[in-house]
Amino acid sequence: MKKWIGAGVLAAAAGAGLAWQQGWLGSTSETSMAHFVPADTVMYIGGKASAEQVAQLRDMPLMGQSQLQIQQLLAEMDNLGRDETPQARFATVLLREFLGNATTYGSTVAHFGLDPLKPQAIYMDGLMPVLRFGIQDEQQFWRVFDQASTESGLKPRTLTLEGTSVKLWRLTQPGDQSLELAVTVHEGIATLTAFHFLDQENDQLQRLALKAPDRSLADSGELAQLKTDYGFDDSLQAFIHLERLTQGILDPDSIGLGQDLKALLQARGKPLPTERLDAACRADISALVAQVPRFVAGNTGVSTDNALAMQSRSVLELTHAELVSDLRSLRGHIPSHSGSTDQILGLGMGLNVDNLIPTVTSMVQRFRDYPTECAELQQAQRQLAGANPAMLGMFTGMIQGTRGAGFSLFDLAIDPNTLQPTNLDFLLSIATENPNALLGMLAMSPMGRQIQIPTDGSLADIDLSHLIPGLSLKAGMQGKHLVAFSGEQAGKAAAELEQEALDANGHTRLSADYNRLADLISNLPTQVAVELESGTSTGCVAQAQIANMLRTQGAQVRYDLDFSEQGMDTRMAFSLDPSQVPQVDPVGSWTLMDQSYDCQGGEPIGVEEIRADGTGQYRYNDGQCDLYRTNYTWTQSGNLFTLTATENVSRDDCTQDWTTEAPVNSQCILIPLDEGFRCIYSDEDSESLFHYRPAG
Template sequence: MNKMLIAAVVVAAGAGGYWYSQQSTQVSAGDNPVLSYVPADTPIFSAQLQPFPIKSYINSLSEAYRQYPIDAFDELEQDLEQENDARAQFFVSLMKSYMASMKDGSTFIQTFGLAENIRSYFYTLGAMPVVKVDIDNPDAFWALLDKAEVESGFTHTKAYLKGVDYRSYRLTDATEQDQIDWVFAVHDGLLISTLSTSFSEATLLETAFGVTPIDNSIVDAHIIEDIINKYGFTNEGISYINHKEIVTALTTTDGNQLAGQLSKLFEMSKEDPFAELKTPACQQELSTIADNWPRTVAGYDLLEITDKESNIGFRAVIESQNQVLLNAYQKLRGYIPAYTQDIENSVFTLGVGIDTNQMVPSLNAIWDDMLTPEYQCAPLEAMQAQMSQQSPGMLGMFTGMANGVKGVAVSLIDYKISDDIDNPQLESLDAVMTLSADNPSMLFNLAKPFVPELGNVQLPVNGDAIDLNSIIPMPPEMNFKAKMAIKGNHLVIFAGNKGEAIANSLATEPVVNNGLMVMSADYMKMFKPLLTFIELTGEPVPEGLEAVKDYDMRVKMSLDVDQKGFEVDSLSNSRSTE
């Protein structure tokens, strides 16, 4: 995970990035008063509806992950001092405070005035971002801003609006006609951060503060409950990007709140960069495309957080109503072996599932579907004309040679590098690589002309392995024995006892179309042996990789497609430093 996600929870957009789940009780958005001020036409929304244990989560991270270089901002600060940019220095001060606060969970929540468990929200009022976070000690947060003001010379203006005191920081130059302010307020137990401009509606800031109601909210539209029920996310929170609202904003002048704001901005600048999209043809055709791809939605399937370890399962779905394309992409799905799913006992894995027999007909179906509409909208017409000059049919030659292939995969299970500086070598290697197909023996024979060393090699059909080292000589410093075998429907190359065990297990593993792609990595296992060896040789460690070797973190990401759309599934596991 990116370190900046934690800062985003407190300071900027992305506040709803994590959710914590320990129960399966139903959640009604109507029970949350904050959501009644979120408009149903918001283009972007992310909410943490149940308290997330921010203190425990930070403690669960490796110590190296929570540390930042002491001199991270030295060069930038010197440049800012020369430019006398107080605003930038203010932001740098906040970031330095954040970096220092990541020492541990207690320091973090004390620095920002947060409770141990927090709710957070991020959404937009048209184009105006709004961040809201549960706050336990407002004085601590104001003290943090005061410290940044002293260090930068960038000061605030106090203001009052319908019962809410707030701070306003001017982001634009005083000489500019139109002004933009960064606003902070605490109201009803929430820290609120947003922008205020001289050209926005008068009620916009009131709505952001939660003191002026709106006519049609996200609660009224039942958006949250519908997404949770449709995709089976945990009830604690969801995120989404509404493609339809964004298209409406770009193709109309007043179709939604964002459209009205953009129109006003373009009128002020006397230039509309999206003018060509506002023709009737573009409005209709882009709206149809948006109807077929309405939203990207996301939520969590797994959240287990303690001071020692965190497990977070996150899933995003790009919704689609285009069944022609979805059927075509589903036919492309191939086979991904079970061993690629194990993030606890591997260094790195990659699996790609593609049914080569379906590649050309599926891509042709996709191509035909995209070229079928006779677009009148100029940008779409130009894109379609460019596509018509290409054809996926040329892939036929490749797929003919790879007939019956269902997928390829590789796993680096373990490796060790000797600590002998005078004689560096790979001490041991456990790995496996597979090509899964209807008839792997036939594919092996087809590949022989391209690898002369394999010309006289005959692979036993009974699954016995042959020694590759005697056929393809390895450098002496590569201290491992590679073997090749056909195990069921899999052509396998493996090394080490662990690699052999996986190869043998494949003999009875059926080849089924179960996905498109999966990738995983264990940061500590991947980088620690290599970087330790670099240090022993006296060579400088590449910048940015020094701390990675101590990240006790595992991640996995997969891509698939079903009748609801494209699905990106991720899992991360992090353990604190013992």
Template sequence: MKKALVAAAVIAIGAGAYWATQHGTEQQPGHAALAYVPADTPVFSAQFTPFPLKDYIDSIPDAQKQYPQELQALMQDENEPRAKFFFGLFNRYMQGMKDGQTFVTTFGLPEDLTSYFYTLGALPVLKLDIANPEVFWALLDSIEAESGLNHEMRKLAQVDYRAYPLTEPGEEEQIDLVFAIDNGMLTITLATSFSDPALLETALGIKPVTNPISESGIIEDIFAKHGFLKDGVSYINHQELVKAITTQDGNQLAKQLTHLFTMVNDDPFVELRSEVCNRELNGIAANWPRTVMGYTEFAVKDKQTTMGFSTVIESNNQVIMGALSQIRGFLPAYTQDVKTSVFSMGLGVDVNQFVPAISKVWDDLLTPQYECAPLQQMQAQMQGQSPAMLGMFTGMANGVKGLSMSLMDYELSDATQQIELKGLDAIVTLSADDPATLFNMVKPFAPELANVQLPSDGSAIDLSAALGLPPALGVSAKMAVKGNHLTVYSGEKSQAIAEALAGETLASNGLVTMSADYGKMFKPMMTLMEMSGEPVPPEFESLKDYNMKLKVDMDVNAQGIVIDSWVQTHQ
């Protein structure tokens, strides 16, 4: 078993446990575990209030609980004990996902739990509530018996813990996977022969840190700045990461890396630790200090979960943020309604402002006279290019504010022994200052549109003949100018949307949006398969009830670059 696979398995198990525990309801952070989290941790995520794990799993569509076939095939050929141990854990995880009660019973977890994930420098620590420790230990015992990987019982102060070796016994340096349960909380971390022994004491909740996150104001600042629900919060501290690679002792991670590089007699960051690189890279990090994540909506009820969360790449660079705000274009109202469409997407870009805005960003990146060699190389590469060249491509789209589309409904048929599109309800929209003029400019480049005359009164024309759509297909395409919007649509729902667009005036209201209703997306395909009388392949059977709606938006605000996500799942 290669070390890389062992490391990947550790990450996968940790990530799975982390993502399974990131939800809850409102409460101020004040948990005792925060006394053991240093303020300079580069990565932090916490669920401050009990997340309804059992009910959440019951709300997940069965299609999301299917065992990855590729992984199953890989497991059958694996004989290395460490790999078999991690695969055994993953097996129990997938078996437990059958339903919420099975999951919590399998792992000895409570129905509602809190959790924490952070790093002590580079050392990862995962903590979560445990209800039945004896069940969890019995689970590990059974996996040990199957895999042949045995633990060693150890004790640190008053805490007993299990250590599973991740390295070969004869190797000079040792790494162990650690499991401990104390005061109703499970801790999963690593212990190494080359790290400070005090780190394990802190990870196990024995020795508090001298600069705890609970006294730093970091969490309170994130909630106040971004308005997240106080269910929980996550962040990546860019400034601490830059300190780690530009200093030898600027934070805990820097000290650990320095020690590690001394051991191997090789420092890959030696160039970045010069005085000029330290100063200049930390200056960049000050402009982009953190990526923060928090909840904007959360509810679990009647086997349905509705969750909204926001990710913000914080920025203090007013030039770049101003340029991105300048690019913002128009997104129609229909792209915001995930509940009525199958799939929607929209790109809001003010084409007239695109090149000037990108030029501002370019100039801002080239303005500092960097002395740090890697930054000088970056600038040298940028100087050989110019965003002004983009003007050649954007000139034809003068006045464009956005391009959007939505699939409202569709129907398939196999009447001719081949799958065909029987019905289509969809719309494509080009929003611009003068959409009719843009259409007339494009006509010479599309011979099939040469004879199409677009009415100026907003009435629709039939494009079916021009686009070569056969009558037997049962799909017609119509085009019309509705106010500032050139629309091409098919179907009654899309026609209603097109009519409503006439009342929507252009505004700078976003950058990118995308939404999908997976249930509606897969239903026609599954219906057709069932009607054909042929057996439905197992890999498609689970898609029949894939009840999940998803919406993702990217925009900018006063705090930085924002990615808002909304998801709803139900059985």
């Protein structure tokens, strides 16, 4: 069960994470939802999607790459749910509703009756979480909760507050102090939160956004300041307030979260987790956390002209000027080719190796010398006293002058017979002021003694056929970059490094073209694909699933991490073009090839007719007569093809009568091809990969 729960949670988290990232979920404008968020909240995520964003995303797959795992997860949840408490069954049914109806963003929105055009938010009201989002079909929204109540046996009670009806489901056992899930829909906005046994009516009204707090997030101006300081727009703004969270734990009377925590623990006869800390520790810990006050994030630009293009930014704020200066001194040079748009995959790292030992030494010494009377911090200082950053010098001395490195994969093709690369186009470069140090370290290895890399600007041919038959590279210095490459595009990129200065431009970079990466994975020979085999999928099925998952996103992504004056600063840019994911029309007559074990070839396993009227028939013939036949009806949502069997019959040979079998319902994830299409097939027991070729 753990395996499937893990898969389901990861899939749900990935889908929900992408939805947030693309602006579907989030809080709202300052004059609406933020008006009901307490100013001392420790967490807030919010934004509002545009109509263009919603239209771009509506048909994009959410989590349709492994239908078998989802179905097995749902089946196991149903089986285990029989022995669980009503509360656990209630949660299980709600999770099942999400997993079972998350084919595309649009299908999820329709199933839950959501309105993605309205502002939405997640935040903390004291210790209690609040989730608010728009509702388009209130009847459909309540149907999901009513079904969960019916199936679990957990019946809600109804409460009326300020003329608004609230449904509450008790999450604790009858003899325990009450904790309830509270759900209401008011003026087209659903609010989900929790009520506990100490709540007063004013607490409940505020949590349900039926009453504004004395001072709200809109009043504080914190969201407006995020826009000013970081350039965030209205589609997504978020923060986790680490300083405020610490304050609530160490000084519980100071903010709502601490007051809630203190009251609940006292009511249960339990001490505060930091009660044993003395005043010195509280003050020093608060002062240290104040140097890392918030983690903030948001979108900085959204375009929906031809494709959905989005830029986002997140910052772990650092306020200690000397610490920021130390970290910025580590910034190195990321070679420009690692962020090129014409590559499959790019990786880059910038690090000024010469500053590594001084910076680490400075940071360690600063903590050792921090004046404190806190026994816990003093113990940490004593433990750190034995650390000797200079030990790193044994390594950094050998790579002195290094400023960064970059890797770019422009193309790769593998011969299915020899499994050797027939086209390898890549570039590895190291930015350095002292190439001789690097080459000296390389010469100390057995392989390095056989390689002579010139540093005069010329390029040498390096024969690596003893490692991979037929493999040879070119290597040498291009300006201040030590390069090793193979292929035409890599050669051009290497030549461009000749004029590239070693300016400090960042720390880490990752870029990827999902479509080209999907093509690369799809073209891996069967002998390589078998290594992807899992407990439920053959290597060919897993290969098709991974490639399809990447291709359906249709994205180009670039991720940069750097140290700015504001802290540890990450920026991400991606473009998403749904038009690059063509829809498959399955209607027609087809010959089926089973490619579950032969990714490119396969063996014939029958013929199938898929009719425009929503019916179809599959037949298997041994060359003399039909031995198996199934008739079915079908529906299609995006590229998810669902079959409901109406008749299944079989026989062992042509002389026998037909035997009726139990109907087998199944699903196909349809993958477009130049000739026909592929189907990642799943039923209750197995997954397979079929190629539908036009019959005749």
